[in-house]
Amino acid sequence: MRRRTAFYVFIAISFLAVLYMLSDSARAQAGSGQVSVAGFGKSNAKPLPPGGPAPRTADGHPDLSGVWFPGKIGREDLTAEGNPARLQFDPKVTPEEKPPYQPWAADKVKKLSTLDAEILRPSVNCMPRGVPGMFMTNPYPIELILTKTELIQLDELNNNFRVIPTDGHPHSKDPDPTFNGEGVAHWEGDTLIIDTIAIDERTWNNFVGWFHSDQEHVVERISRPSMNYLSYQVTIEDPKVLTRPWTSAPRTWSLGHEALQEYYCTNNREEEALKALRDLTEGPKK
């Protein structure tokens, strides 16, 4: 082997070795990394069984009513990061494609600095998640109440709610934008289809910058395949931002047996802290 080649390979290997040692020392610095709370960071929670058939309403539709938690275990499990039972879908089984942004929109999302992406995120600035955020970017439980004429959705997060008529009437002409939009639903077999337009442009469709235009059209499909499970899927069309409609993977919510708690965002310190950090690291901005 030529001396120069050997020398450069040696440099590369030494570099890698140094990196490994540094990362190793970072781990050592952490001490044992062990928490004495049993099961912290893991979870033994098993997915709920199907629980038999879904209850039906007097007119024969699946009764969607219940308190629903995202994931498969029917409750919150705060320390169970990464537990498959809590995930709403398995990307290996039903992968969800990235939003098909138009080039200008992809560019805009790409240009968000990490800190700007946090500061503008509705979950950080305590703005309503809106539609479909109430399902798509919501780690807290919801309660659905299906009446003869409406689906009422109560969102523990930020004490939000929306009321959706289920008679399938046409949208009004040019409704004012609202965070939950103007939603109207109808049944197709055992699936409730919610059609929503006029959504406030401050909502995001994911946690990482998927903004939308005033032309966004959201179609949600909700069904209850069994007693313990709710299935949710959404199609988003946005001719100003996307190149074509996008459809989510089917997402799973599971039946809870506790009441929603009150959640008003009355002590948000994050926005200020993130702005201060942004000033520190990226220079002052508006």
Add this chain to the structure above:
Amino acid sequence: MKLVLKGIILAALLLLFALAANVLPVFAHHGFQAEYDGSKVIYITGTLTKLEWENPHAYFWVEAKDATGKVTTWTFEGASPIAVKRTGTVRTDFTSNIGKTVTVRAVPGKDGTTKGAAETIKLPDGREVVVGGKRFFGDAKGGEY
């Protein structure tokens, strides 16, 4: 010249590989990752002085002595009180221990100030209770929340 370039490219690729293996993006439902350093875990022992038990996060303060013996105030952020309660930790775990010695396990802030995102608090009665989700990712890969 070509060899220098090859060496640099190789080193750069190795660096990228090492970084990618250690830094998995974890997108929590809030801005924890931008504000706190999940690669380090810290244990702060001191006097619990104050609690704010509101949404979106519980906050609590601990006065601890630093290496020089000077008393510094640490600000800790927990999860939403709703989420914390669902782990079995209750508000009185804090309020009945104001003025007493506690040990907080947390990950530090990225701005170098005395703040952290807390995982657990060890109380005077010896119990270590949960106050936040898993924050420290130094010993395992993070997951989606």
